Amino acid sequence: CLTMLILISCSGNKDIATTQIGNITKEELYEKMKTTAGTSSLQKLIMLKVLTEKYGDKETDNQVNKKFEEQKEQYGDKFPGLLKNSNYTEESYKETIRMNLLIEAAVTAETKLTDEDYKIAWESFVPKLTAQHILVADETTAKDLIAKINAGEDFDTLAKENSLDTGSKKDGGKLPEFDHNTPYDPLFIKATAELKDGEVSQEPVKGSKGYHIIKMIKNPGKGEMEDHTKELEKIDYKKTSS
Secondary structure, eight states, X not given: OOOOOOOOOOXXXXXXXXXXXXXXXXXXXXXXXXXXXXXHHHHHHHHHHHHHHHHOOHXXXXXXXXXXXXXXXXHGGGHHHHHHHTXXXXXXXXXXXXXXXXXXXXXXXXXXXXXXXHHHHHHHOOOOBEEEEEEEXXXXXXXXXXXXXXXXOOHHHHHHHHOSOTTTGGGTTBOOOBOTTSOSOHHHHHHHHTOOTXXXXXXXXXXXXXXXXXXXXXXXXXXXXXXXXXXXXXXXXXXXXX
């Protein structure tokens, strides 16, 4: 359990809050207030200090930079726009990545999973997949497109002509690499994970925005559970079992 003492000062003291492992200065708070509200910024700074003290190390910096560069490469020219639209600078986005990594480390350190917990998490585990899809509004249209694909028509062309997913249609429906952690519809992820390389879903997959036709580009398979224990520890196994 993390404990801390917070003292808010209205005097001329440069420290506006103190914790057991370090103070928050006015300069730090004012810098954060340029882009976010003061109270939430103060809370975030305190949490970062506490988590960094207990769970941070030099490797954390390497992980932050690695994840940032991976996402930058993944989204290419779209990346600066995505940051801007989400009110992030590169620095503040790296800080968010750092916070997530530290929270993961804290949860992992404080959580002891049983064999049954691992088995439940394994059921939800999906390796990193690369796929493309066509999103349409109704099931009839989806079935018609599946028939055309089975008859030999090009998936990429049909995606460009018919898909409602404006973010992927120009690339033939190709999606960025994703897994069980990606905030996609769980039914979409499950259906995709069942496909083999080159295989196209033969039934439309119903999602929140319509119906998907999915084509697998690369599915490495789940492999063996013992090879993925670190990843399984990060799955919300209690949620998956409810």
